[in-house]
Amino acid sequence: MTAQRFRRWNIGILALLLAGLVCFGVVEGVALPRQDQREAQYTADQNSPITHDIARTAHYATPYMGDASKVTGLFRSLPLGSIRSFALDPDVFTVQVNLDSSTPLADRDRDPAYLYSATAAFAYVDNLEAVIFNEGAVAYRVTREDLLTWYGVDGFSAFTRDAAVWKTAVQSKLEDAEYARRAFQELFHNTQVLSD
Template sequence: MTIKNKWIIALVAIGIIGFVIVEGVVNPRIEAKHTQYEADQQHPMTHDFTALQKYHSPYMGDFSNLSHLNQALPLHDQLNGYQLYPETFTAQVNYSLDTSEMDKEDLEQILVYNATANFVLIDNLEQVVYQFEDTSHALSREAAQQWAGTELKALQDPVQWDSVVRSKLEKPAKVQEAFSQIVDN
């Protein structure tokens, strides 16, 4: 066997070993991290708020931005369209979900989190209506700001967001209190 053939065999062996390592170790680890990240995005306490910063907009009429923002929030897998009401600065977010299928506390926590994120990142949005198959909930900017106890613009900073919003949503009693304060209906 010539040196050239030995080099070819060595390079093929290295290629095969590299392929096995990438497909057998590296890719499964990347996929596991991605799967865990996606699972974390379904709950307000583990959701990555910093990923939402790119959706900040001064106008609720930017439908594409509003759509992408809500597709990055918890319950995004149940989204079923939107309706904008520019005369009242209201966005209706439709879900293909019966609320009886969810734990009441989890639903309330998600709605407060999602609505607050919408108000923080869309400057002129005044009300969000979450329409489910069996009910609807309207949440207002003014009530969210009173609940937060600070200007909503200040919550664009992820540290502020965590200290104000997440800390107020940690305990079940605080979730119920927040939901009853923010919901208009």
Template sequence: MSRKNMLIIVLLLIGIGGMIALEGYIKPRAHAQAIQYEAEQNDPMTHDIRNSLSFASPYMGNAGNFINLNASLPLREIGRTFQLYPEEQTAELRFQAVAGALKEEKLKEFLLYNSTANFVMIDNLEKLIFAFEDQVFSISRDKVETWYGSTESLASLRDAKTWKTEVQSRLQDAEYVSDYVEKLVEQQEAL
């Protein structure tokens, strides 16, 4: 066999070996990591807030920004619609799910995490309503600002490290989360 043919065979074997490694190991591993990352983004305890920081806005009237912000936060897999009430500076998210079907602790974590994120990222949002098929939860900015005791504004929580220490790490304390929901969230049955 000539050197040229030998070189072609070696290159072919290297190509086949590379293809087997790519299809049999690298792609499945990358796919598994992507699935794991997506699952982490759907849990307030492991969510990476840096993905949501680009949606910070001084005004709630930017509907696309509001949609994308909430699509980047936990519970994004649940279908929803939204309604903005600019005169009252209120936003309502209408979830196509029953709140009672969610684990109570996860629902409370969601209410704390997502409401805080919305008020932190949208400067003039004064009230946020999470409407599920069976229950409606309302949260106001002034209560959230008082809760965090931010001397400047909630916008100071836009730093990823500050967010992790002031918001996310406190989700591990079930009493803290329950206090937030009991003191800040108004709850009523859906009509």
């Protein structure tokens, strides 16, 4: 009876070991690669204004553009491409984003990226009045007032209260390349830079 009991004990241990190996294989071979793939796709989506998750920028909201860490963090979290540096002018409530001119955005990518990023900046930085995107050879300025007129609203706070509102009012419209091109032509004007 002891030998039979010992044999059942060994079979039970072997069955548990096999079940553990199967579970380990499923986790390592299926679940973790799928999770890694989803995370990689999410990260890639953050580089496009059409797929960017605006909710991830909410913690950069600030009432004052003088909060440099939040303002720069906000712009770095937006789909703008490579940013070289920033210049802040609190006297005229303007932020200048100095982009890496060695890797410029194509017009079809630039137009929605600038519109999306400027809208997010005005929505999350309460006293910001203008944004300058400095590409090195040329700089473009957009104002809060012009964007409010473009969207036909009195303020941007309603856009960021709910991600669905942001998607409808801002993001989904950027899928239309003509809309983004027209917005860029009407809202973003050549300007002098604050500093380099």
